Amino acid sequence: MLISLSLLGFGNVGRGVAQVLLEKKEWFRRKYGLEFRVVSISDSSATIWDESGIDLMEALEVKKTFGSLSYWGDEYSIYHLSPIDVARKVESDVFIDVTPANPEAYKWYMEAFRMGRHVVTSNKPPLVFHYVELIQEAAMRGVNYRFEATVMAGTPIITLLQESLLGDEVDSIEGVFNGTTTFILSEMEKGLTFDEALKKAQALGIAEANPDVDIKGFDAAYKATILHNVAFEPMSFKKVEIRGIDDVSPEDIKRAKAQGNVIRLVAKIEKKRVSVEPVEIPKTSPLAVYGTSNVAVIKSDLMGEIVLRGAGAGVKETASAVVSDIIKCVKRE
Amino acid sequence: MLISLSLLGFGNVGRGVAQVLLEKKEWFRRKYGLEFRVVSISDSSATIWDESGIDLMEALEVKKTFGSLSYWGDEYSIYHLSPIDVARKVESDVFIDVTPANPEAYKWYMEAFRMGRHVVTSNKPPLVFHYVELIQEAAMRGVNYRFEATVMAGTPIITLLQESLLGDEVDSIEGVFNGTTTFILSEMEKGLTFDEALKKAQALGIAEANPDVDIKGFDAAYKATILHNVAFEPMSFKKVEIRGIDDVSPEDIKRAKAQGNVIRLVAKIEKKRVSVEPVEIPKTSPLAVYGTSNVAVIKSDLMGEIVLRGAGAGVKETASAVVSDIIKCVKRE
Numbered sequence: 001m002l003i004s005l006s007l008l009g010f011g012n013v014g015r016g017v018a019q020v021l022l023e024k025k026e027w028f029r030r031k032y033g034l035e036f037r038v039v040s041i042s043d044s045s046a047t048i049w050d051e052s053g054i055d056l057m058e059a060l061e062v063k064k065t066f067g068s069l070s071y072w073g074d075e076y077s078i079y080h081l082s083p084i085d086v087a088r089k090v091e092s093d094v095f096i097d098v099t100p101a102n103p104e105a106y107k108w109y110m111e112a113f114r115m116g117r118h119v120v121t122s123n124k125p126p127l128v129f130h131y132v133e134l135i136q137e138a139a140m141r142g143v144n145y146r147f148e149a150t151v152m153a154g155t156p157i158i159t160l161l162q163e164s165l166l167g168d169e170v171d172s173i174e175g176v177f178n179g180t181t182t183f184i185l186s187e188m189e190k191g192l193t194f195d196e197a198l199k200k201a202q203a204l205g206i207a208e209a210n211p212d213v214d215i216k217g218f219d220a221a222y223k224a225t226i227l228h229n230v231a232f233e234p235m236s237f238k239k240v241e242i243r244g245i246d247d248v249s250p251e252d253i254k255r256a257k258a259q260g261n262v263i264r265l266v267a268k269i270e271k272k273r274v275s276v277e278p279v280e281i282p283k284t285s286p287l288a289v290y291g292t293s294n295v296a297v298i299k300s301d302l303m304g305e306i307v308l309r310g311a312g313a314g315v316k317e318t319a320s321a322v323v324s325d326i327i328k329c330v331k332r333e
Numbered sequence: 334m335l336i337s338l339s340l341l342g343f344g345n346v347g348r349g350v351a352q353v354l355l356e357k358k359e360w361f362r363r364k365y366g367l368e369f370r371v372v373s374i375s376d377s378s379a380t381i382w383d384e385s386g387i388d389l390m391e392a393l394e395v396k397k398t399f400g401s402l403s404y405w406g407d408e409y410s411i412y413h414l415s416p417i418d419v420a421r422k423v424e425s426d427v428f429i430d431v432t433p434a435n436p437e438a439y440k441w442y443m444e445a446f447r448m449g450r451h452v453v454t455s456n457k458p459p460l461v462f463h464y465v466e467l468i469q470e471a472a473m474r475g476v477n478y479r480f481e482a483t484v485m486a487g488t489p490i491i492t493l494l495q496e497s498l499l500g501d502e503v504d505s506i507e508g509v510f511n512g513t514t515t516f517i518l519s520e521m522e523k524g525l526t527f528d529e530a531l532k533k534a535q536a537l538g539i540a541e542a543n544p545d546v547d548i549k550g551f552d553a554a555y556k557a558t559i560l561h562n563v564a565f566e567p568m569s570f571k572k573v574e575i576r577g578i579d580d581v582s583p584e585d586i587k588r589a590k591a592q593g594n595v596i597r598l599v600a601k602i603e604k605k606r607v608s609v610e611p612v613e614i615p616k617t618s619p620l621a622v623y624g625t626s627n628v629a630v631i632k633s634d635l636m637g638e639i640v641l642r643g644a645g646a647g648v649k650e651t652a653s654a655v656v657s658d659i660i661k662c663v664k665r666e
Binding site: 020024027028032148153154155156159160163164165166167168169286300302303304305306307308309310311316317319320323324326327328331 | 353357360361365481486487488489492493496497498499500501502619633635636637638639640641642643644649650652653656657659660661664
């Protein structure tokens with residue numbers, strides 16, 4: 001089966017997805033009988049659009065060499081389309097949005113749904129602020145809206161909540177969903193101050209130049225809200241209680257360490273209540289993760305406690321989620 | 334939507350399933366719009382069969398009071414049907430088999446599939462010895478064959494492998510899938526000999542009177558084979574390399590302990606190669622589980638390592654898997 005894809009966003013994740021589609025082409029055909037044809041790629045400069053399919057190897061090389069798709073005019077036509085126009089005009093089975101966080105993106109998805117396209121995305125704000133409209137529109141149009149990449153990268157927490165434990169009532173989900181804060185807190189355990197640890201994270205490209213989204217807890221709060229919406233019901237982001245790690249002191253860390261504990265930015269999700277805050281936890285707790293590992297501890301009435309741990313970031317790991325979602329959209333058709 | 338169920342097996346798990354169906358009746362209706370009607374219940378003595386639905390509370394009481402459904406003749410007709418006759422004659426949407434391990438059960442499922450019924454089961458041997466026939470027949474008849482309960486009780490390892498990581502190639506799965514051996518090895522860590530630990534496990538009802546299936550590694554090997562069949566391709570059980578824990582000595586345990594290690598019965602699943610054996614692992618390894626916790630460590634090309642940990646036994650926990658599977662069978666219809 002030939003599946004046409006429209007790829008919006010050609011940064012790290014977008015290129016990661018292209019790389020996987022390219023490298024595993026034969027495997028997808030053998031395992032699922034699926035052949036993917038990328039019919040458009042958009043970066044912030046331009047959209048390459050060709051219904052007969054774009055050469056992904058070339059696209060990756062052009063992007064690498066020139067930094068922008070707009071220089072690729074010799075082989076493909078260059079278009080300047082808004083994302084909503086891509087959703088409307090580019091004939092595709094799956095509309096893939098891996099652009100940076102953007103609440104407006106929900107309009108693109110609504111348009112894609114109206115055109116009968118599945119949407120696969122790593123973009124969190126639409127799920128946080130427009131969950132109901134999106135889910136309803138997708139259902140009404142008989143298409144899929146998939147977003148495994150938004151929480152814990154390819155570690156399948158969304159699929160687990162959607163497709164398993166169907167007879168269980170979830171009591172709570174606790175987790176560590178932000179690797180940048182884990183990195184900073186781990187460095188502080190080694191003796192750095194918060195500012196030194198943050199600078200190190202920025203130097204390594206782990207924290208952004210403007211690190212507020214991570215260290216003030218908004219990234220974790222977005223993810224926690226998405227999990228709340230999936231596991232329970234839609235809730236307003238305004239009600240989420242958020243405290244970041246920026247007021248965690250070396251003394252806090254030292255005191256925790258003396259008790260055999262660590263501090264992590266823990267999200268707690270219960271029905272109608274979501275909080276994100278630095279919590280002192282025993283080193284032996286499943287929440288005591290390191291590096292880019294994320295973890296979710298799900299408590300439910302029949303099963304008790306289930307722990308799911310895996311990468312929460314990374315290009316390949318995020319591409320894993322996006323590609324799995326693409327296959328999930330079309331496998332059952 | 335009204336869903337009729339045929340329940341084969343009314344031991345601990347069968348009664349656990351009935352209990353969940355009874356207690357969460359309203360919740361299933363609210364959450365999924367599903368109403369379950371159990372139209373037959375079979376124990377080893379008899380089959381109760383009533384197309385208008387059986388009173389589950391009464392059934393549980395009769396079983397508790399008299400030990401057998403055959404004493405229930407005053408309210409329901411008592412039938413003596415073979416399992417294959419139940420699969421054929423009892424009009425149900427889902428045929429649920431929670432009888433003890435039995436390779437012959439595959440014939441019942443084939444019959445159920447032919448009659449257009451989904452099959453949900455906790456019965457391992459059919460999956461180990463007849464995987465291909467069963468999967469093919471179910472696909473041909475357009476019905477589901479679901480077996481989450483066979484590995485790690487309700488901890489959703491099967492669903493995870495079937496429904497997520499679709500773009501990943503699994504390299505290996507390592508896991509601890511048998512709680513009885515974990516109990517015995519843990520007791521040996523406290524200083525008991527193997528025989529003492531086994532007797533304690535038997536006294537507590539954790540090990541069977543004939544404990545060979547657990548301690549010789551067959552239970553873990555069955556589960557590992559099922560995971561191999563799901564993650565890779567069907568393989569012959571004869572090729573599984575199995576070593577149980579019966580030759581683990583107090584000295585082995587002591588030596589491991591001195592190194593900060595524990596011994597666990599570890600199953601390792603790679604493409605075309607499955608082994609089960611006692612392995613010495615660091616206490617900090619995700620494989621170092623305790624009690625009835627089971628764990629699976631999945632390694633794949635894009636995601637690296639994913640850890641899934643949760644109960645691997647228990648009545649509620651197994652019922653969780655069975656009920657989730659029932660819902661999964663009918664939710665999409």
